[in-house]
Amino acid sequence: MRTKHTFRLPPDLMSKVADYAARKGVTQSLVLEAALASHLSPDGADRLEAALARRLDRMTRQMERIERHVDISNEALAVFVRFWLTSTPPLPDAALPAAQAKGRERYEGYIEVVGRRLARGRKLSDEIVRDVGGDEGERDSGGGPS
Numbered sequence: 001m002r003t004k005h006t007f008r009l010p011p012d013l014m015s016k017v018a019d020y021a022a023r024k025g026v027t028q029s030l031v032l033e034a035a036l037a038s039h040l041s042p043d044g045a046d047r048l049e050a051a052l053a054r055r056l057d058r059m060t061r062q063m064e065r066i067e068r069h070v071d072i073s074n075e076a077l078a079v080f081v082r083f084w085l086t087s088t089p090p091l092p093d094a095a096l097p098a099a100q101a102k103g104r105e106r107y108e109g110y111i112e113v114v115g116r117r118l119a120r121g122r123k124l125s126d127e128i129v130r131d132v133g134g135d136e137g138e139r140d141s142g143g144g145p146s
Helices: 011-024 028-040 044-087 093-120 124-132 136-140
Strands: none
């Protein structure tokens, strides 16, 4: 058995209730009943806390993945720069214009390859994990140039 109650709500809140009820295809009474039941439920705070904890856990995992990808990118760049600086001899002044033109051509090719890889969803971090096999010991042994 239901008990009838009369109460007043602000017009903006009532319009929100009416809009929600219309979208869900239920009565306004049912919307208000569910809202009150949820608000007065003794485990409502526990459910909210659990939902927030799940969301924070998911965000933490996402941040850890981002941090890992940044570490991989930084390390890859550092190894490349170190290798390039130690293996590239300085050019004589006469060869500089030709080298700059060749450098621009290579850079354009590089940008094209990066664009294609990004369009296909391929990532350096995925290749590194695949090539190294996810073994921490191999990754730390520094198998590349240094």
